[in-house]
Structure formats: C-alpha cells, structure tokens
Amino acid sequence: MEGRDGFLGQYGRGLVEGRSLHLEYGRNALATSIKFYPCCRYMHGNIDLLSDIRRENPDLKIEDIKTIETAVLRAGATLVSEPPERKYVIQTPVDAQFSMPFGAAVALATGEATVAQFDNAPAVARQLESWLRKVVCYFSEDLEAAFPAVWQAEVRVRLKDGTTIERSEASFRGSPGARTTHEQVMAKAKGLIGADAALALDLSISTPGSVGTAPFFC
Structure with a gap:
C-alpha cells in the first residue's frame, strides 16, 4: 500500500x-477493465475466442484437431508463453494463470475458464494434457501494431481435415473497447459470491439514496 x-x-x-x-x-x-477469467490479462482475448469456437462447435474432439494457434503480444510473452517448454508444465494454480497453453486448452475443450478450473489447475491440466500439447503461440504484426492502445486477439484452430477455424476480436470482453453487459457482470458475481449475495449487492448500489450507482456495478 x-x-x-x-x-x-x-x-x-x-x-x-x-x-x-x-x-x-x-x-x-x-x-478500467473487468476480468472475466482468473488469469493474466494477456490471455483473455484468446480465451474469449476459443470459448466461442467451442460453443459454435460443441462436437469438436481432440482427435479432430491438428493445432490450436494463439497469438500473443510480445510485451506479455515472457509472462504467458515463454519459455514454451515451461508453460506446458502446470504444477500450481499460478502456473495456469500465466500459461497461454493452459488457458487455450481449457477454453477450447470446455467453453469456459472458471475459478474452479484454475484452482484445480494441476488436475485439470492432466485431464486436458492432449489439448494442452496442441497449443502453439505465435506473434502477430496486426496485434503489435494496435498495442498498447488496444489489446486485440486472434486464434486459429487447424483441423486434421484441412479446415481452419479463425477468429479475432478488436478488444477483449470487459475492456473499454468491448463494454460488458449488466447480465455478464451479474453472472460473474454469482459465480464468485453466490446468486443471493450478488442480487443483494446489485440492489444495494442501484437503489436511490444508497452508496454507488448501477452504472458503477455495470
């Protein structure tokens, strides 16, 4: 302090x-930005995109995948992707919080990246080892050109049948460039403190005369 x-x-x-x-x-x-995933900010955009791909392709199997390619910013590479051999080793929750391969594997395999998954990262990593090893990190000139004014993201999932699923976003969700919705913030709050407490907090700061305002929570 x-x-x-x-x-x-x-x-x-x-x-x-x-x-x-x-x-x-x-x-x-x-x-300011709202973090929807319990990990390094440099990983968030790719988790957004890979979670979307999972939801759009619910039947996607590890046997279908050749590589999971995730762009990382050079400024954050030493945090989340380098050295590569170290980032595949998940022995603690902190290892997972700073591993783009772990974040990518969890997002594409399950469609989410939750506190519970990161809290139990060693066990989750063992379960998703084959997904983890498919992740390849690379640098993107488009992302570098936009940074640091904007934190962009891009991913490519290459399938064994020759198909490539590509996604990109101009700003990760919850950042000033991609404002979140009240529903999304409430969903995060419920996951952290429970539905009843989240609703009580929401009501307390949106009631006239109380401390704070609804836009602050949103």
Missing part, C-alpha cells in the same frame, strides 16, 4: 518517478 509502486504512492501523490497519472473523477473508472 505504501511502497514506491503501491496504491497510495500511485493514487495519492499522482506522481511516481516522474510519471504523472492525471486522474479525472469518473472518467478513469470508465477506462
């Missing part, structure tokens, strides 16, 4: 090592 790069240093003084933050009330809250 009080360290050189801590919360009070960043937001109290507004100046760290010569870098002014220029915070504006209200505006900066709208520039």
